[in-house]
Amino acid sequence: MVVDQVRSCQRQSSSKGSCSGRVSSSGRIRAASPWLRAAVFGGGMHLDVLFASQLVGIFSRLQRSRDLVWLDSAGSPAHAFNSWLLSHGWTRTAEWKWNHGDTGLRLDLTTAGDAGQRQHVVRDAWRAWCLRRHMASDRRDNQLDCFDGGGYFRRIDWNATRLFAASCSAARTLVCGATFSPAALGGRVATYPSTACIWDNCTELGTFDHVAWECVHRPRFVPKPAEFLSSRYGWVVTNQSVDIALVQSWLIEVQQSIWTAVYQ
Numbered sequence: 001m002v003v004d005q006v007r008s009c010q011r012q013s014s015s016k017g018s019c020s021g022r023v024s025s026s027g028r029i030r031a032a033s034p035w036l037r038a039a040v041f042g043g044g045m046h047l048d049v050l051f052a053s054q055l056v057g058i059f060s061r062l063q064r065s066r067d068l069v070w071l072d073s074a075g076s077p078a079h080a081f082n083s084w085l086l087s088h089g090w091t092r093t094a095e096w097k098w099n100h101g102d103t104g105l106r107l108d109l110t111t112a113g114d115a116g117q118r119q120h121v122v123r124d125a126w127r128a129w130c131l132r133r134h135m136a137s138d139r140r141d142n143q144l145d146c147f148d149g150g151g152y153f154r155r156i157d158w159n160a161t162r163l164f165a166a167s168c169s170a171a172r173t174l175v176c177g178a179t180f181s182p183a184a185l186g187g188r189v190a191t192y193p194s195t196a197c198i199w200d201n202c203t204e205l206g207t208f209d210h211v212a213w214e215c216v217h218r219p220r221f222v223p224k225p226a227e228f229l230s231s232r233y234g235w236v237v238t239n240q241s242v243d244i245a246l247v248q249s250w251l252i253e254v255q256q257s258i259w260t261a262v263y264q
């Protein structure tokens with residue numbers, strides 16, 4: 001019974017993730033980071049993490065009737081679960097116990113525990129793994145700072161970030177890392193054959209940081225968040241020193257101004 005459920009999960013997991021398609025509702029999101037998008041939107045539905053969260057739910061329910069037996073032979077549920085965890089940033093410390101390095105999260109299936117809470121732990125660690133995959137990519141924005149020196153990963157407010165993304169197409173573009181600055185476009189757009197900044201009277205290279213946070217000709221001077229995930233993507237981090245709503249409204253203005261300058 002359990003093995004059948006595991007195999008079913010494995011079949012789902014090995015098929016292409018439901019979040020692998022490109023978002024095209026606005027017609028402008030063409031280069032979103034699949035890993036940023038998965039981290040923000042995929043925790044409850046991405047097939048890769050569904051596999052592990054279903055398994056931890058099965059184990060937690062089993063545990064109510066008997067102690068779990070560690071059988072790490074190929075094809076066993078424990079083996080499948082352990083393999084998945086090890087390939088997603090977890091380290092096994094004992095039978096049915098794992099630690100997650102980036103987040104400090106722990107799983108201990110030797111004692112009774114709430115299945116939902118454990119599934120939440122698995123999803124949260126999986127989001128960190130997604131961000132690590134983004135960092136391992138060759139994208140120009142791969143230098144995330146959320147794990148440095150203790151990091152602020154655990155302070156990311158995923159719900160508030162999803163709400164921001166849902167507010168308009170510019171916000172969703174920002175959240176998924178699909179913003180193209182003039183510098184990133186490299187002057188290859190016929191309507192904007194230049195890499196220069198979009199603001200009037202500025203001829204400097206139009207990198208995202210320049211356009212949003214450094215240009216002396218920008219129309220508004222909003223304080224820049226210390227967290228890269230906020231200054232670049234508008235993600236919400238709890239206990240920030242900046243007014244994130246103000247930052248988000250400014251980033252939307254930047255995104256829309258880039259679209260206006262480059263495509264109209």
Ligand SMILES: [Zn+2]
Binds near residue numbers: 211217
């Ligand atoms: Zn400028």
